[in-house]
């Protein structure tokens with residue numbers, strides 16, 4: 001079996017965390033290095049089951065710390081870098097955009113420079129469909145890899161900037177890269193500031209659910225494990241220099257999502273509270289995943305099976321999300337919402 005050294009940035013967060021667990025289990029011959037700054041969004045308690053495994057390692061580090069990153073790459077001799085680390089919440093980018101530029105733009109450039117200097121064999125940049133901007137409410141239109149980048153929030157602008165840097169390192173220096181652009185994820189260990197885990201945790205506590213505007217904005221939901229298998233495939237089979245969209249055709253309005261959760265948990269729809277809309281709120285996202293499907297990817301969850309599994313996970317793992325919403329999160333929630 002071929003041994004590989006794999007650096008995963010942001011592996012204490014939601015998607016990176018699920019990806020680290022997936023890789024540690026699937027590839028015992030790969031050494032998985034989880035590099036994470038442990039911001040408010042990162043936590044290591046999710047890795048209790050793998051932290052003793054021989055092929056799992058943790059490094060607390062800032063991707064924007066050039067000196068530390070270069071020292072690490074010099075010693076580490078990594079084969080692959082899978083880059084998840086980012087500030088990821090649109091609402092926070094509206095109140096505090098600066099850190100999004102530092103981590104998402106500058107941090108990505110530091111990693112690219114180190115990957116170039118120490119000649120890694122594949123750099124997968126985990127990006128987002130939000131870089132394409134928004135679609136109208138026309139069910140026949142989709143984001144393809146050729147859709148122009150038109151980001152609307154400071155978050156998506158910072159991700160689009162990082163995508164362009166990744167592209168430039170391929171075009172200018174021949175760095176072997178791929179970029180993935182996935183739609184909205186949901187599933188285990190999703191931080192409860194995002195719509196689905198926020199709704200589940202608040203419904204379970206019989207608290208009001210803040211729905212922005214009229215609730216008719218549309219997102220295209222993908223279970224996080226389907227995102228993990230997509231990244232695994234792109235890492236191993238993706239054509240160097242290519243962008244791959246990731247999505248499973250699961251478009252729902254926000255109101256449909258919230259009502260599904262409330263009804264599954266047998267609670268009242270009176271918990272819904274329409275609140276002031278998000279500034280610059282993108283209307284609709286919808287992915288055309290044909291290019292990735294042609295590479296051999298197929299999602300395993302529908303929205304119905306995925307949301308049922310996720311709700312059950314939150315019911316079984318109250319300890320995990322209860323410790324998050326009892327801390328600093330309370331201050332965030334008070335400032336963000338007046339509920």
Ligand code: NAD
Pocket residue numbers: 009010011012013014015016017035036037038039040041042043061062063064083084085086087088089103107126127128129159181182183184185186191
């Ligand atoms: P998350 O906020 O849950 O996790 C981000 C992780 O990055 C955290 O563990 C945090 O501690 C770490 N981090 C932040 N700044 C860092 C720094 N300077 N140095 C090192 N680590 C740092 O995010 P997520 O939802 O898991 O998203 C992961 C990636 O996937 C992001 O790049 C995001 O843009 C992208 N993405 C997310 C979604 C989604 O629906 N959540 C969809 C498509 C793409």
Ligand code: DAU
Pocket residue numbers: 088089090091127128129130182183184185193194195196198210211212213217218219254278285
């Ligand atoms: O599309 C991929 C993106 O999905 C990722 O790049 C981002 O990192 C991720 O956070 C997510 O962005 P969204 O802004 O779409 O996700 P969020 O869960 O914040 O919001 C989903 C929808 O729900 C959006 O239309 C806003 C709405 N919403 C959100 C919150 C937090 C509400 O109506 N009420 C809320 O309280």
